[in-house]
Structures are given as C-alpha cells and as structure tokens.
Amino acid sequence: MIENFNRYVLANLDPLLGGLWVTIYVCFWSFLLALILGLFACLVRLRGGVLRYLAIPYIEFCRATPILVQLLWVNYVWPEIFGFPQTVIGAGIIALALQASGYLAETFRSGFEGLPSGQREAAAAVGMSRWRVLYRIELPQVALVATPLVINQLAVIVKSSTLVSVIAIPDLMYQGLKIVNQWYEPIEVLTAIALAYFLLIFSISRVANAVYVNFQVKFGLAGYG
C-alpha cells in the first residue's frame, strides 16, 4: 500500500497540486461573485420595489436547482443563448456562484430582517440618505451576523466544486480520476483526494465556528445563527 502510494500519489504530486490550485481558483472567484450577486439579489428583494418580482424567482431558482443541473445548463445552454461563458472555467465559476448567491441572498435577508426598524427610522430622522443608512448602519451589523454563515457557504462551494470535473475543468477531482483511469489503481489516489477535500472543508467550517464564537463573545451577539 505504501509502495502504491508512492507510485500513484507522490509520483503524480504535480498534477494533483495543480488540480488543487484550480479548485482554489474556481472556488475563490465563484465565492466573490456569489457575495456580490447574493447581496444584490437580497437588496433588490427587500428594497427594489416592483423589481422584487424578478429577485424572488431568481433566488428560488438558484436554491431549488441541483448544482450539477446548473453546471451543465450554464456550460451547454448559456453560450448559445447569451454568448458567454466561452471557457469551461468560466461556466464552472458562474454555476457555483449562481447556486451560492441564492443561499447567500437568504442569509443576508435574515440579517436585514433581524435589525430593529427603529434604527432606520432614527437614521432617516437625522437626515441620513438611504445609501448612508445602508452602508453606515445596516451593512456592518448584517456583516457581523452573517459572516459565520457566509464562511460556511464557502465550505459548501468547495464541496460542490468537485462536480466541475464533469465539464472537464482540471481540478483536484479531475486529476485524481485521470490517474485512476490511467492505472486502474483507485485505492490510494481516491483516498488521498477524499482526505484532502475533507481537511480543506473541515478547516473552513472550523474557522466559521471559531468566528461565530468569537463574534458572540466580542460583540455580545445572541439569538442569531
């Protein structure tokens, strides 16, 4: 087993690490995109007037469609209808971001709805503009409450990112399956990959937990989460 480990995992460390890098790259950009889209969708849903009837179906669609379906849909359908994304990496990033943005929008919304409405009224009474109220008073508090949940969403993105190998993005899973198909020796390679993903996701959720506890103690938050 050790011998096989050397032969299949260590000898292929370069492609595997390259795959890990692609995984991190895809997750990072889709996380960033999801934060922007999620916040935007949330704000439109809460304050967008009539536009909310566009935001609600968007959020519901993102949340209710399995990630694999979205991935294949974005990869095969979007280029023909919208003319982008032109690369598989782009499709992977967009699909992961779509899914996560739906969940993040709901996370942010629960944060906004948890704020007492008196704060907004008081801020309006002292003459602050709507934007100023948003970014000086509401957003900082929502960020405090939502941060642990947002970090958890990153863990979910990493989890779902294993599926981008299906549309031939050379991520960690893709490189691993490639080695398996080459040598027909799945035991060591797949176990090492499972372990790598586990450690990555486990540490992200530990961070989320630590942030949650830290914020609760530091800022005296209670009743959220």
Next chain:
Amino acid sequence: MLAALQGALNPALFWEYRVILLTGLLQNLYIFAESAVVAIILAFIVGIARLSPRRALSGTAIAYAEVFRNTPEYVLLVWIYFVLPLLLTKLLGMQIKFSPHLAAVIGLGVAYSGFMSETVRAGLRSIPAGQAEAAQSLGLSGFTILRRITLPQAVRRMLPEIVNQLVSLFKATTIVSLISVQDIMYQVSMISVAEMRPVPLYTGAALIYCVVIIAATQALQSLTQRWRTRGWA
C-alpha cells in the same frame, strides 16, 4: 437571442423522449427513498450515540458526523463505488463488487446521515433534562425513557429541519448519474449527445427540477406542520 430562447423552451424534444425521461425520474425517486431510509436510521443511531455518557461511544459518533459532513458527496460516492469493494475484497478474501445503484444508496445515505445526526442531537438536547431524570426516578429504563418520553417530543421539533435535509438529499440524487446510474440527468446527457441539441434538454431539466423541488418542499412542510400540531406518537 429571441430565436435561441424560443428554441431553449421548446418542449417538443421532451415530449418525444417522455418515457425515457420519466423512467429516469423514477430511478431518482427510488434512490432517494432508499437513501433517505438509510440516512434517517443511521442519523438516529449516531445522534443518540453522541449524547451517550460513554466517551468512546460519543467520540466515535462525533468523528463519524464530522467526516461525512465535511466530505463532498461526489468524492464519497466515487470512493464507495471504486475503492470500498476493493478494500472489502482484500479484507474478506472474496470477490465483492457494488452495483452503481447500491453504491449510490450507501454513499448518499451515509453522507446525509452525517448532517441529520446533528439535527437529531439538537432535537434530543432541546428536551429538558428534568423530564428524563423524573422518568428515571420513577424506575423507567433508559430505552423506555427514550422511546416514550424524549423521542416523541424531539422528533416533532426535528421535522422542519429533517424535511430540509431530505430536500437537499433529493437534489443530491442528480450526482448518481456520474457513476452511471441511469437517472434523469444521465438520460438527458445521453439524449443531448444523440440529438446534438443540448439547449432545450438542459433548460427543461433545470426547470423541471426547480418546479418539482419547490412544490415538494411546500407540500412536505405543510404536511409535517399538520403532523407537528396535531400530535403524534
């Protein structure tokens, strides 16, 4: 773009392949039902074990939940399909092979039992300890306390969260197509390869899932809501 959009929503292709697609959907439901049973049974065992005063037992349960909560379902599925039979073959000294269907049920069941065991634990913890202590002082055995006092109340509190988990499980059944279980996504891929027309099929699949899942969530939540308020046990 308008013409493309019209093409994307053209249902003719779906109608043409309705039998194959419905068989695929049935396969999804079948796997969903089996893995839900596996997940719920395991989740109760693990969730109860986590609250055990014996360190070895609760420690094992915590490790189990953490491992399966933090491993991607796809990796788990592939690992169970390719690696587990080989390890069992070496261990038991006889040829063992899993069908894709069996691997899918084990993989999804085990993965979601990790999530659900947390729900079970939280539900059991939410029942005041005084009740179990009072029952103990009346001479009820540990198992009877669990069966007659703690669980009936805890299950009702768990229901909304369990329903959410089941919905996620149904969404996750799409990935079984990747280990060649012939579910709806597998059929959709096959048909779009044969027809060279991916646009309407994938759009349709996305819409079908969206509608089915939103409807199922609403129906299940209102169903369990009735169950919760009308009493059970």
